[in-house]
Amino acid sequence: MLSVCKQTFSSNLQSNYRVATRCLGSVVPELKLNDFGIQNEPVLGYLKGSKERAELEKALQELSSKTEEVPIVIGDKEFRNNDVHYQVMPHNHKKQIAKFYYADKNLVNKAIDVATETQKKWDRTPFPERLRIWEKAASLMANEYRAKLNAATMLGQAKTIIQAEIDSAAELIDFFRINAYFLKEATKYQPISEDPRVTKNSMRYRGFDGFVAAISPFNFTAIGGNLAYTPALMGNAVLWKPSDTALLSNWVTFQICREAGVPPGVVNFVPADGPVFGDNITASPHLAGINFTGSVPTFSRLWKQVAQNIGMFRNFPRLIGECGGKNFHFIHPSADVESVVNGTIRSAFEFCGQKCSACSRMYVPESLWPQVKKGLLEKRSQLKIGDPTDVKSFTSAVIDNKAFDRIKSYIDHAKNSPNLEVIGGGKCDDSVGYFIEPTIVQSKDPLDKIMKEEIFGPVLSIFVYKDSQIKETLDIVANSTQFALTGAVFAQDENFLKQAIEDLKMTAGNFYVNDKSTGSVVGQQPFGGARMSGTNDKAGGPHYCLRWGNPQAIKETFVPLKDIEYPYMQQ
The missing domain is CATH 3.40.605.10 (Aldehyde Dehydrogenase; Chain A, domain 1)
Known part of the structure; x- marks a missing residue:
């Protein structure tokens, strides 16, 4: 690409100390790539007969x-x-x-x-x-x-x-x-x-x-x-x-x-x-x-x-x-309960809660707790846990014996702690595979280790807060763990959502409004968090x-x- 030329020109900026003759051409190749667009790969349905x-x-x-x-x-x-x-x-x-x-x-x-x-x-x-x-x-x-x-x-x-x-x-x-x-x-x-x-x-x-x-x-x-x-x-x-x-x-x-x-x-x-x-x-x-x-x-x-x-x-x-993270769902009194329940079940229990973004802690107002609790327990009881090749299975086994033992230790802690109550699931069986039931734990203490530490398994911990203590509970959400990967708020109150986006600004690299904390898509929600995440x-x-x-x-x-x-x- 090197070329010698005799192009003469005037340049006001350079005229006093540059010779007005271009002697060389560019030796840096111009990079010309064919332009193309992109779209996400479709997720196939796997219907019977397909x-x-x-x-x-x-x-x-x-x-x-x-x-x-x-x-x-x-x-x-x-x-x-x-x-x-x-x-x-x-x-x-x-x-x-x-x-x-x-x-x-x-x-x-x-x-x-x-x-x-x-x-x-x-x-x-x-x-x-x-x-x-x-x-x-x-x-x-x-x-x-x-x-x-x-x-x-x-x-x-x-x-x-x-x-x-x-x-x-x-x-x-x-x-x-x-x-x-x-x-x-x-x-x-x-x-x-x-x-x-x-x-x-x-x-x-x-x-x-x-x-x-x-x-x-x-x-x-x-x-x-x-x-x-x-x-x-x-x-x-x-x-x-x-x-x-x-x-x-x-x-x-x-x-x-x-x-x-x-x-x-x-x-x-x-x-x-x-x-x-x-x-x-x-x-x-x-x-x-x-x-x-x-x-x-x-x-x-x-x-x-x-x-x-x-x-x-x-x-x-x-x-x-x-x-990883200790990802949260924060539920406002104005939230749509059905969306909360379905989104939380998917986020907490799909792939046994082994997604980096899985919901592991949840904060629910007293006014909605009876409805949310009923919905979570009903949906949880319908989940089939089994062989992943069975099309009816919602989830399967955790990855290995180390994961099984670690997750089981948190469930045992919940069973033995006066501040915690296992309200759904809790059974563990590693005789054939490393199976752990989707487990829901209610905590009286928002700072119990089950609300703070990453478990990386199918364990959802819930703290029920007083409706009058929204601000205080948001502070707990923001400051009680070392992680800041994903989080979600559920509300129909737009003024609250504006507040929550600011109050929880540093709590999650991926923040969801009225959606579950999992499911980022390449090119749509670039993924990653700060702090120790x-x-x-x-x-x-x-x-x-x-x-x-x-x-x-x-x-x-x-x-x-x-x-x-x-x-x-x-x-």
């Missing part, structure tokens, strides 16, 4: 009849060792659905080396080629592999049909398509060039000089895909540590992306023991970022390790984390993609500078 229902039933049969072997993948090589682990079905824990291996220290470091070298080449891959690959991956997810993704999520993470469809189909596809759209839109911004005959200013996005570690959770297949592949889209190379309890669905995602054309080494599939993985990535000078979803203690540990090693890194590592980088929004970009501003000057003096100095 094509998608038949395809899903076939995929469920195929995956449940075998134990999938999943290797460690670094670059274009697969690794297996003697550190063997199994993923089991949460609802039938005697059934193994995946056999996998933990990478040791040497393999983690090998993956770091491969990713660091691969990044240098991948970062030069033109954006149109990256967008083509991402669209191919999204198309494969939406069509050829939709049923397999959903079946792997249902069997491995005990999600019902609808919960799998909105996760491992619709949301995963949305992350790939909509983040590609955000990247395309970001490239449209170019800096001001006051006189492009003299100087041209441009902006381009690079990846980071090093590698990114993606550490993903069990509860959303889509989150795993987003954590690993959005940094890759922006030009980074990634070590992906999937959750042991989402191993199969994450492996299917990885295979799809390889088939779509993501080059070897751009994303490396590295199951590992958490501390082994964390200790080694934070000990590498090439660590450029950590993309994390999980617990506060784990993210805090990683943050501390990065801080302790800060002097040895080539970059200040970029840390993005989402760590995370860094609030808003997955599903344009801000998130830019956090994984490494922008470079370039100024090109085409006219030689012939003097060191400024015009006023020559008068």
Whole structure:
């Protein structure tokens, strides 16, 4: 693109110290991407006799009849060792659905080396080629592999049909398509060039000089895909540590992306023991970022390790984390009771309350409590808890024995505390699967630990407040937990809603008015919270993609500078 020319012109700003002949052309290629729009992936219905229902039933049969072997993948090589682990079905824990291996220290470091070298080449891959690959991956997810993704999520993470469809189909596809759209839109911004005959200013996005570690959770297949592949889209190379309890669905995602054309080494599939993985990535000078979803203690540990090693890194590592919440539904005396009841049942008990955004605490006025209590108990009693492949199941088992024991301990606390009463549910049975009944607890104390601590299970805690103490109760909602992820207020009183939006401004990164606290959609409600809920980088929004970009501003000057003096100095 370098060109020599003899274009002569006058420039008032530059005339006294620039030669009025443009000698060079721009060497920065103009980025021209085909424009395209986006829409969210439709959620399919899975009605009896439908094509998608038949395809899903076939995929469920195929995956449940075998134990999938999943290797460690670094670059274009697969690794297996003697550190063997199994993923089991949460609802039938005697059934193994995946056999996998933990990478040791040497393999983690090998993956770091491969990713660091691969990044240098991948970062030069033109954006149109990256967008083509991402669209191919999204198309494969939406069509050829939709049923397999959903079946792997249902069997491995005990999600019902609808919960799998909105996760491992619709949301995963949305992350790939909509983040590609955000990247395309970001490239449209170019800096001001006051006189492009003299100087041209441009902006381009690079990846980071090093590698990114993606550490993903069990509860959303889509989150795993987003954590690993959005940094890759922006030009980074990634070590992906999937959750042991989402191993199969994450492996299917990885295979799809390889088939779509993501080059070897751009994303490396590295199951590992958490501390082994964390200790080694934070000990590498090439660590450029950590993309994390999980617990506060784990993210805090990683943050501390990065801080302790800060002097040895080539970059200040970029840390993005989402760590859960103690999400609330606040009910005003003017609220529509039916909407409150239905929204709360869905938010608290779908997927066993294991969504980061699930409602875990509820505040109800005395005037509405009899109606709300009756409605909640009636709806709760109608819920079928069972095998996720049963179309009648509303929810299924919690993810593993550790989750079962943790959640049960809170229910036991409720049964034994004089301030708490279990008014619905409370039974736990792990003989076949890790089943816990949707449980409703009424608390006399709004500061009891069951109202403050994240449980991450099907336990809804309720405090009934006096109608005259709305302001005081809002203060409790705002200040009684360390989290600030999601929250909802239900009211028909618009003056109250205006007040609540301000009084609860810092309580939630995703705030809902007359809707449940769950259900954010990529591109519609960018997701994330502050305080100890995370860094609030808003997955599903344009801000998130830019956090994984490494922008470079370039100024090109085409006219030689012939003097060191400024015009006023020559008068």
